[in-house]
Amino acid sequence: MGDLPNLPKSEMQVARIVWRLGEASVRQVFEALPSQRDLDFYTVQTYLRRLEAKGYLKKRRDGRTNVYLPAVKPQRVIRQVVDDVVDRLFDGNSMPLVQHLIDERNLTKADLDALQAKLDELKTRSRKG
Amino acid sequence: MGDLPNLPKSEMQVARIVWRLGEASVRQVFEALPSQRDLDFYTVQTYLRRLEAKGYLKKRRDGRTNVYLPAVKPQRVIRQVVDDVVDRLFDGNSMPLVQHLIDERNLTKADLDALQAKLDELKTRSRKG
DNA sequence: ATTCCACACGTTCATTTGAACGCAATGTAT
DNA sequence: ATACATTGCGTTCAAATGAACGTGTGGAAT
Numbered sequence: 650m651g652d653l654p655n656l657p658k659s660e661m662q663v664a665r666i667v668w669r670l671g672e673a674s675v676r677q678v679f680e681a682l683p684s685q686r687d688l689d690f691y692t693v694q695t696y697l698r699r700l701e702a703k704g705y706l707k708k709r710r711d712g713r714t715n716v717y718l719p720a721v722k723p724q725r726v727i728r729q730v731v732d733d734v735v736d737r738l739f740d741g742n743s744m745p746l747v748q749h750l751i752d753e754r755n756l757t758k759a760d761l762d763a764l765q766a767k768l769d770e771l772k773t774r775s776r777k778g
Numbered sequence: 779m780g781d782l783p784n785l786p787k788s789e790m791q792v793a794r795i796v797w798r799l800g801e802a803s804v805r806q807v808f809e810a811l812p813s814q815r816d817l818d819f820y821t822v823q824t825y826l827r828r829l830e831a832k833g834y835l836k837k838r839r840d841g842r843t844n845v846y847l848p849a850v851k852p853q854r855v856i857r858q859v860v861d862d863v864v865d866r867l868f869d870g871n872s873m874p875l876v877q878h879l880i881d882e883r884n885l886t887k888a889d890l891d892a893l894q895a896k897l898d899e900l901k902t903r904s905r906k907g
Numbered sequence: 908a909t910t911c912c913a914c915a916c917g918t919t920c921a922t923t924t925g926a927a928c929g930c931a932a933t934g935t936a937t
Numbered sequence: 938a939t940a941c942a943t944t945g946c947g948t949t950c951a952a953a954t955g956a957a958c959g960t961g962t963g964g965a966a967t
Contacts, residue, residue, distance in 0.1 A: 655923075655924090657923080657924055657925080658862075658866060658924090658925090659924070659925055659926085660924080660925090661866055662866070674944090675944075675945090676943085676944090688925095688926075688927095689926070689927055689928095690927095690943095690944095691926080691927050691928065692925075692926050692927060694927095694944085694945080694946090695925090695926075695927075696925085696926090698945090698946080699924090712933090712934075713932080713933050713934060713943080713944060713945080714943080714944060714945085715944080715945070724882075727867055727878060728878075728882060730863060730866070730867060731863070731867075731875070731878060731879070731882075733787075734859060734860070734863050737787060737790055737791065737794075737859070738794075738856055738859060738860075743879050743883040743885065743889075744885065744889050744892070746860070746879060747876060747879050747880070747885075747889075747893065748892075748896070749856060749857075749860060750860070750872050750875060750876050750879075751876070751893075751896055751897075751900070752896075753857060753860075754872040756872065756873065756876075758904065760872075760873050760876075761897060761900060761901070763873070763877075764876065764880075764893075764897060765897055767877070767880055767881075768880075768890060768893060768894055768897070771880070771890060772890070775887070784953075784954090786953080786954055786955080787954090787955090788954075788955060788956085789954085789955090803914095804914075804915090805913085805914085817955095817956075817957095818956070818957055818958090819913095819914095819957095820956080820957050820958065821955075821956050821957060823914085823915080823916090823957095824955090824956075824957075825955090825956090827915090827916080828954090841963095841964080842913085842914065842915080842962085842963055842964065843913085843914065843915085844914085844915070908967100909966100909967085910965100910966085910967080911964100911965085911966080911967095912963105912964090912965080912966095913962100913963095913964085913965100914961105914962085914963085914964100915960105915961095915962085915963105916959105916960090916961095916962105917958105917959095917960090918957100918958080918959085918960105919956100919957080919958075919959100920955100920956085920957085920958100921954100921955085921956090922953100922954080922955080922956105923952100923953080923954070923955095924951100924952080924953070924954090925950100925951090925952080925953095926949100926950085926951090926952105927948100927949080927950085928947105928948080928949075928950105929946105929947095929948085929949100930945100930946095930947095931944105931945090931946095932943100932944085932945080932946105933942105933943085933944075933945095934941100934942085934943080934944095935940100935941085935942080935943095936939100936940090936941080936942095937938095937939080937940080937941100
């Protein structure tokens with residue numbers, strides 16, 4: 650249950666690449682950076698090291714290179730970040746955030762349909778459960 | 779449309795109190811702090827000063843004390859923070875966040891109903907629009 | 908008028924974050 | 938075997954953040 654250390658913006662960006670790739674060396678992460686985001690190789694290295702120190706990533710040795718892989722499930726991190734924002738913005742209530750998302754982002758028709766489907770599903774489940 | 783400066787966690791907590799109160803002196807904010815959160819009076823003072831410097835709050839003089847009040851609408855800040863988290867977590871797609879909220883937070887029946895109502899409303903509107 | 912308190916303002920200070928180096932060690936190509 | 942290129946690891950550095958202090962001043966109570 651121990652809360653994870655802070656996961657700042659820049660480091661998370663790097664962490665997400667590892668999540669996506671499953672596992673990756675510094676270079677692989679470096680090369681997988683979105684083109685807009687141009688960080689020095691050294692910097693990527695530093696962030697990965699920090700992520701390991703904080704317990705977000707594990708390190709494996711492959712020859713002389715380190716291969717980083719997730720140490721915690723993305724789900725957990727997402728949850729934490731969302732918790733945090735919900736706390737900060739809405740005193741811990743999720744609903745206002747949902748409302749905001751639906752009101753202020755213009756979701757596509759497809760999105761709304763998906764949402765409807767999910768609602769139907771939940772309704773069914775609660776009727777049964 | 780200029781982006782607002784960073785609004786860190788601790789400072790936002792203080793800013794929200796001002797939003798809620800409409801306007802407030804340092805002491806009022808200090809006293810309105812949730813009991814869990816115990817900051818020094820000085821610290822509150824510092825945060826308010828920074829918030830003013832960043833353009834989130836305005837300052838008015840009332841006798842010898844400063845009274846702080848919002849300089850930007852909370853809506854704007856909320857939007858910015860949510861944008862940020864959506865970018866960081868889901869590459870800018872709101873839907874996954876909505877999904878997460880519905881799946882992982884257990885919303886109450888009432889919440890779901892409210893959601894359904896909103897969906898219905900949107901559906902109607904899009905049919906007309 | 909004097910004392911005292913509260914406040915503004917300027918300052919400080921440690922930690923974290925964002926970003927990058929340098930060098931020694933290790934591999935790879937020749 | 939030698940040279941070259943890549944890494945790991947330790948370090949650095951500035952800016953941002955979290956938190957608090959000290960002094961001077963201006964009002965309020967005596």
